[in-house]
Amino acid sequence: MKSLIIAEQTGGQLSPMTGNLVAAASKIGGEIDLLLVGASGVAAAAESARAFPGVTRVLTSESAEYAGFTAENIAPLVVRLAGNGYTHVLAIASAAGKNLLPRVAALLDVGMVSEIVEVVDVDTFVRPIYAGSLLAKVRCAERVRVLSVRATAFPAVAAGDSAAPIEVVAPSGERGKSKVIGQQLAQSTRPELTAARIIVSGGRGLGSAENFAGTIEPLADTLNAAVGASRAAVDSGYVSNELQVGQTGKIVAPELYVAVGISGAIQHLAGMKDSKVIVAINKDEEAPIFQIADYGLVGDLFQLVPELSRAIASA
Amino acid sequence: MKVLVPVKRVADYNIKVRPKSDGSGVELANVKMSMNPFDEIAVEEAVRLKEAGVATEVVAVSCGSAACQETLRTALAMGADRAILVETDVELQSLAVAKLVKVVAEKEGAQLVICGKQAIDDDANQTAQMLAALLDWGQATYASKVVVADGNVEVTREVDGGLETVRLALPAVVSADLRLNEPRYATLPNIMKAKKKPLDTLKAAEFGVDVSPRVQTLSVYTPPERKGGIKVGSVAELVQKLKDEARVL
Ligand SMILES: Cc1cc2nc3c(=O)[nH]c(=O)nc-3n(C[C@H](O)[C@H](O)[C@H](O)COP(=O)(O)OP(=O)(O)OC[C@H]3O[C@@H](n4cnc5c(N)ncnc54)[C@H](O)[C@@H]3O)c2cc1C
Numbered sequence: 001m002k003s004l005i006i007a008e009q010t011g012g013q014l015s016p017m018t019g020n021l022v023a024a025a026s027k028i029g030g031e032i033d034l035l036l037v038g039a040s041g042v043a044a045a046a047e048s049a050r051a052f053p054g055v056t057r058v059l060t061s062e063s064a065e066y067a068g069f070t071a072e073n074i075a076p077l078v079v080r081l082a083g084n085g086y087t088h089v090l091a092i093a094s095a096a097g098k099n100l101l102p103r104v105a106a107l108l109d110v111g112m113v114s115e116i117v118e119v120v121d122v123d124t125f126v127r128p129i130y131a132g133s134l135l136a137k138v139r140c141a142e143r144v145r146v147l148s149v150r151a152t153a154f155p156a157v158a159a160g161d162s163a164a165p166i167e168v169v170a171p172s173g174e175r176g177k178s179k180v181i182g183q184q185l186a187q188s189t190r191p192e193l194t195a196a197r198i199i200v201s202g203g204r205g206l207g208s209a210e211n212f213a214g215t216i217e218p219l220a221d222t223l224n225a226a227v228g229a230s231r232a233a234v235d236s237g238y239v240s241n242e243l244q245v246g247q248t249g250k251i252v253a254p255e256l257y258v259a260v261g262i263s264g265a266i267q268h269l270a271g272m273k274d275s276k277v278i279v280a281i282n283k284d285e286e287a288p289i290f291q292i293a294d295y296g297l298v299g300d301l302f303q304l305v306p307e308l309s310r311a312i313a314s315a
Numbered sequence: 316m317k318v319l320v321p322v323k324r325v326a327d328y329n330i331k332v333r334p335k336s337d338g339s340g341v342e343l344a345n346v347k348m349s350m351n352p353f354d355e356i357a358v359e360e361a362v363r364l365k366e367a368g369v370a371t372e373v374v375a376v377s378c379g380s381a382a383c384q385e386t387l388r389t390a391l392a393m394g395a396d397r398a399i400l401v402e403t404d405v406e407l408q409s410l411a412v413a414k415l416v417k418v419v420a421e422k423e424g425a426q427l428v429i430c431g432k433q434a435i436d437d438d439a440n441q442t443a444q445m446l447a448a449l450l451d452w453g454q455a456t457y458a459s460k461v462v463v464a465d466g467n468v469e470v471t472r473e474v475d476g477g478l479e480t481v482r483l484a485l486p487a488v489v490s491a492d493l494r495l496n497e498p499r500y501a502t503l504p505n506i507m508k509a510k511k512k513p514l515d516t517l518k519a520a521e522f523g524v525d526v527s528p529r530v531q532t533l534s535v536y537t538p539p540e541r542k543g544g545i546k547v548g549s550v551a552e553l554v555q556k557l558k559d560e561a562r563v564l
């Protein structure tokens with residue numbers, strides 16, 4: 001077995017989910033080569049990547065065409081590398097990973113398995129379907145198995161003091177198909193949603209952007225938590241899109257998830273039901289969120305949430 | 316500019332599906348089926364491009380059994396001009412759909428294909444990217460805004476850190492995210508009109524592409540149920556439980 005794992009980096013900073021990716025590849029066994037591409041920062045990220053136990057080699061390719069991590073430019077490189085005897089190609093099921101891997105699979109003419117949550121053996125994987133209401137055990141016996149990995153399902157391997165060799169690989173060239181011309185990335189001093197130990201999420205029950213900020217954020221501050229949201233809260237403009245948790249948003253599994261004014265639609269549960277402890281605050285005692293919450297508090301969130309912030313701050 | 320919209324027939328998003336009793340797949344007998352919600356958004360976007368005078372024709376295409384005609388009629392009622400059923404009873408996976416739609420896109424001379432970002436049954440999130448790869452076109456996935464001008468399409472994409480705008484030369488493939496638009500309901504007069512719009516059926520077997528499933532489903536099962544917890548009577552009790560029982564504070 002020989003896996004090629006595609007890690008992400010920005011400005012030399014390795015994605016925090018790299019440890020989860022290494023963990024998934026380690027379950028497959030055999031050699032693990034970690035690929036890093038980018039227009040800059042690749043060498044610095046490679047220094048962090050080489051320290052993961054289990055990583056055999058770090059392959060790097062730094063070139064202008066990898067700016068913006070466009071699939072059109074990266075896929076040909078991965079396809080070329082895949083010819084070197086790789087049995088598996090993996091990436092995290094992040095927006096970037098999900099965008100890239102199917103392009104790679106199609107160019108290789110192989111079927112792909114999305115969002116694996118378990119490695120049963122080298123050909124057999126488990127993945128959620130129907131918004132996570134079912135699990136499917138699938139077999140993929142293609143010559144290269146292309147897999148995206150749900151990070152929360154594979155506890156991260158910690159970087160150690162190993163020093164895998166770093167090899168530079170030739171870039172694949174500008175394909176001229178697409179270009180990133182703008183970015184509006186959220187600036188936040190809070191923990192990142194997918195890496196946070198505690199998440200406070202708000203839903204339509206908040207009623208407005210002002211209420212969301214005035215109610216959810218103080219509690220998140222008190223708990224040093226990340227902020228999340230339901231689709232309804234994002235669609236209504238209370239917060240921006242990158243905070244959406246669910247089937248089509250982020251998949252999270254923190255130690256504590258506090259759902260405030262969220263009804264608990266299956267599409268929302270799909271993104272948070274693997275959290276260790278779930279607290280729900282909702283005025284409707286019949287809300288489906290209470291069926292999965294460890295601790296439910298029925299009542300008006302505008303009264304209960306500030307009270308909770310105060311109680312925790314003084315505890 | 317001709318716009319092609321691939322639409323999939325899936326179990327309605329309100330339905331709670333179950334595994335078949337032998338665990339070999341998903342029980343879909345007598346389940347309400349609808350157009351994949353992301354594909355409604357894709358159809359809406361294409362129809363708006365036509366209404367804005369940017370697109371000349373909107374063609375909906377669905378791959379699957381004869382029952383997909385119903386899904387195509389919905390697309391026609393929403394404003395698509397024509398529909399194509401690529402008929403097969405083989406279980407189609409994303410790569411197979413991409414191969415079939417590629418043939419249609421080429422034959423039709425489509426300049427833009429707008430897919431849904433993912434089908435809510437298999438949650439694969441693959442077809443648009445695979446189609447773009449096979450056509451050797453640019454791809455803009457997870458679109459929340461689409462602007463066509465001067466032979467290019469500029470797409471605002473929902474990415475992990477926020478939003479990103481990409482510019483692609485046409486022809487290109489776009490996949491629609493939830494916030495691209497609010498799809499219209501098909502009105503009764505439009506449903507009536509849709510019955511008269513052309514719906515052609517092609518046989519997938521005649522496309523000369525390999526549509527066999529590449530990934531085999533061994534079993535389908537329900538994940539371990541999370542057992543419900545308790546209701547607490549007050550904030551004080553909640554804080555005490557979180558500290559002493561759950562030990563997360
Ligand atoms: C294809 C598709 C994909 C989707 N993907 C996602 C996704 O990724 N993530 C997601 O979240 N949703 C997703 N959805 C939407 C999902 O179906 C629900 O519509 C959404 O999650 C509802 O959000 P909500 O719980 O905030 O709103 P609502 O369902 O309206 O619930 C609001 C809750 O707030 C409570 N409330 C109101 N006022 C108060 C108050 N003063 N105090 C206490 N409680 C109060 C109400 O009792 C209610 O339970 C998707 C839907 C589709 C069709």
Ligand SMILES: Nc1ncnc2c1ncn2[C@@H]1O[C@H](COP(=O)(O)O)[C@@H](O)[C@H]1O
Binds near residue numbers: 434435439440441442
């Ligand atoms: N059988 C199909 N017929 C037509 N379009 C499809 C079909 N399957 C998938 N698609 C399109 O591809 C998108 C993504 O599907 P998937 O890759 O299965 O998640 C869908 O939203 C549709 O636009």
